[in-house]
Amino acid sequence: MTSTPQETKQENTAHVGDLLPAYLNGTLEATARSQAQRHLAHCAACREELALWMALAAASREALAPSTVAAPSPALMEGVWARLDAPSMPEQLAGGVWRAGRLVRSQARLIPPGIWLASTLATVFCFLGFLLLGSHTHTDGAHVAALQSLIAPLVTGLCLAFIYGPEHDAGLEVALSTPTSPRKVLLARLGLVFGYNFALTTAVTLVVALVTGGSFVALASLWLGPLLLLSSLSLALSVGVSTMVAAIIAGLLWILHLFSMPNVLLIGPFGSDSGSLLSLVWQTNPFILALALALLLLALFSAPRRVPQQV
Amino acid sequence: MAVVGVRGIGRAVDPPDEGDALLIRRIAHGDRQALTDLYLRHRQALFHYLLQFTSDDGVAEELLQDTLVAVWKNARSYKGDARVLAWLFGIARRRACKRLRRRELPQADLAELETVPAEDPEPEAALLASVTRAEIAAALAQLAPQHREALLLAFVHELSYAEIAAVLEVPLGTVKSRLNHAKRSLRAVLRAGEEAEQ
Numbered sequence: 001m002t003s004t005p006q007e008t009k010q011e012n013t014a015h016v017g018d019l020l021p022a023y024l025n026g027t028l029e030a031t032a033r034s035q036a037q038r039h040l041a042h043c044a045a046c047r048e049e050l051a052l053w054m055a056l057a058a059a060s061r062e063a064l065a066p067s068t069v070a071a072p073s074p075a076l077m078e079g080v081w082a083r084l085d086a087p088s089m090p091e092q093l094a095g096g097v098w099r100a101g102r103l104v105r106s107q108a109r110l111i112p113p114g115i116w117l118a119s120t121l122a123t124v125f126c127f128l129g130f131l132l133l134g135s136h137t138h139t140d141g142a143h144v145a146a147l148q149s150l151i152a153p154l155v156t157g158l159c160l161a162f163i164y165g166p167e168h169d170a171g172l173e174v175a176l177s178t179p180t181s182p183r184k185v186l187l188a189r190l191g192l193v194f195g196y197n198f199a200l201t202t203a204v205t206l207v208v209a210l211v212t213g214g215s216f217v218a219l220a221s222l223w224l225g226p227l228l229l230l231s232s233l234s235l236a237l238s239v240g241v242s243t244m245v246a247a248i249i250a251g252l253l254w255i256l257h258l259f260s261m262p263n264v265l266l267i268g269p270f271g272s273d274s275g276s277l278l279s280l281v282w283q284t285n286p287f288i289l290a291l292a293l294a295l296l297l298l299a300l301f302s303a304p305r306r307v308p309q310q311v
Numbered sequence: 312m313a314v315v316g317v318r319g320i321g322r323a324v325d326p327p328d329e330g331d332a333l334l335i336r337r338i339a340h341g342d343r344q345a346l347t348d349l350y351l352r353h354r355q356a357l358f359h360y361l362l363q364f365t366s367d368d369g370v371a372e373e374l375l376q377d378t379l380v381a382v383w384k385n386a387r388s389y390k391g392d393a394r395v396l397a398w399l400f401g402i403a404r405r406r407a408c409k410r411l412r413r414r415e416l417p418q419a420d421l422a423e424l425e426t427v428p429a430e431d432p433e434p435e436a437a438l439l440a441s442v443t444r445a446e447i448a449a450a451l452a453q454l455a456p457q458h459r460e461a462l463l464l465a466f467v468h469e470l471s472y473a474e475i476a477a478v479l480e481v482p483l484g485t486v487k488s489r490l491n492h493a494k495r496s497l498r499a500v501l502r503a504g505e506e507a508e509q
Binding site for chain 2: 084
C-alpha cells in the first residue's frame with residue numbers, strides 16, 4: 001500500500017513522542033518504525049526527546065537490572081514441589097471421609113453385641129405390638145407410636161450408656177490405646193448405635209403410617225423428643241460420670257414416667273398423660289430438642305480430644 | 312502536540328522465544344524438569360520484579376513459589392500471543408497483588424507530580440549535557456514505583472506496549488502515559504538537582 005503525498009506530509013509533521021520507547025526497545029513494527037525514522041530525520045524536537053528517552057533507557061538498564069539483586073534461594077524449587085505434592089482440598093476431604101469410614105467400620109466391630117441385640121429385640125417387640133394391637137379401634141397407628149415412645153428412648157438411652165465405659169468395654173480400651181482421638185471414637189460409636197436405633201424406630205413408624213394411613217410426622221413426634229432427650233442425657237452421664245450411673249438414672253426416669261401415666265397397665269390409649277414434670281418433658285418440642293442438643297454437645301466435649309499421655 | 316496514531320505497536324521484530332514456549336508446552340504435559348529449567352532461566356528477572364512489590368526477600372521468594380505453582384497449573388492456558396517472560400510477569404504480578412492484598416503498586420506521590428511542568432521550557436539536549444548517568448540513576452531511585460515498573464518492563468525486559476498492558480492489566484494508553492509520567496518526573500528530579508547545585 002502506498003501513501004498519498006498528503007498522508008506522507010501528515011506523517012512527517014506528526015510527532016512520534018509516544019512511540020519512542022517502543023522505537024528504542026525494538027518492539028515497534030516495521031511500518032511504524034520507518035515512519036518514526038522519517039519523522040526523526042527532520043524533527044529536532046523529537047530528536048531531543050529521543051535523546052532523553054535514550055538516557056532514561058540506558059540508566060534504567062543500569063539501575064534496574066535484575067543482576068542488582070541477589071539470586072533467590074536454591075532451595076526454592078523444593079518448596080514448589082512440596083506445594084504441588086500436597087493434597088488438594090477435594091483430596092483432603094476424600095481422605096477425611098475415608099478415615100471416618102474406616103473408624104466407623106472398626107468401631108462397629110468393637111461395639112458389644114448386646115447393644116445390637118437389645119435394639120433389634122425392642123424393634124421386634126414394637127412391631128409385634130403393632131400386629132397384636134392392630135385390631136383395636138386405634139386405626140391411625142398412634143398406639144404403636146406411643147409404645148415406641150416408651151420402648152425406644154429406654155433402649156437407646158441404655159445402649160448409649162454402654163458405648164463409652166472402659167470398665168465394661170475391652171474394645172474401647174483397645175480403641176483408646178490407639179492415636180485416634182477418644183472424642184472421635186465416641187462420635188463414631190454414637191453415630192453407629194444411635195443411628196441404628198433411630199433407623200429401626202423410624203422404619204417401624206413408617207410401616208405403621210403406611211399400613212394405617214396415619215401421619216408419619218405426627219407419629220414420629222410421639223417418640224422423637226423423648227428418644228433424643230433420654231439418649232443424650234444417658235450419654236452425657238456415661239461420659240461425665242460413669243456407665244452405671246447413666247444406666248441407673250435413665251432407667252429410673254423411665255420407670256417414673258411409666259408410673260406417672262394413666263392406664264399404664266392396660267397398654268391402652270396412652271393418650272392422656274398426667275401433668276407431672278416428666279410428662280412435660282416426654283414429648284417433642286423445640287425446648288426438648290434444644291436440651292437434647294445441649295446434653296449431646298456436653299457429652300462430646302467431655303470426652304478428651306486427644307489421647308491422654310501415659311505417665 | 313500531535314502524535315502518530317497507536318497503530319504498529321505490536322511485537323513484530325522478535326518472535327516469541329521458542330525455547331521458553333517449548334518449556335511451557337513440556338510443563339503443560341507434566342514435565343517437572345521443564346519447570347525447573349524455566350525457573351533457572353528467569354529466576355533472577357522474576358525475583359527482581361517481585362521485589363518491586365515487597366522489600367522482604369522471604370516474601371518475594373514465597374511470591375516466586377506462588378508464581379511457579381500457578382505456572383505449573385496454568386501452563387495449558389498459555390496461548391503464545393506474548394513472550395513467555397511477559398506471561399510470567401503477569402502471573403507474578405497477580406500473585407503479588409493477591410498475596411499482598413492490593414491492586415496496584417503505590418501511586419505516584421502527588422507532591423512529586425505537582426513539580427512536573429506541563430511544558431518543558433529547557434531543551435532536552437541542554438539538560439542532558441549537564442548531568443551524568445549516575446545522576447540519572449539516582450533520579451530513577453526517586454521515581455514512583457509505578458513509573459519505575461513501567462521503565463523496567465519497557466527498557467530492561469524490552470516488552471512491547473501490548474505486553475506491558477497485559478502484565479499491568481491496564482489499557483494501552485495507560486502504559487504510554489505511565490512512561491511519559493516517568494520521563495517527566497525524571498526531568499523534574501534532574502532539574503531540581505541542577506537548581507540545588509546552583
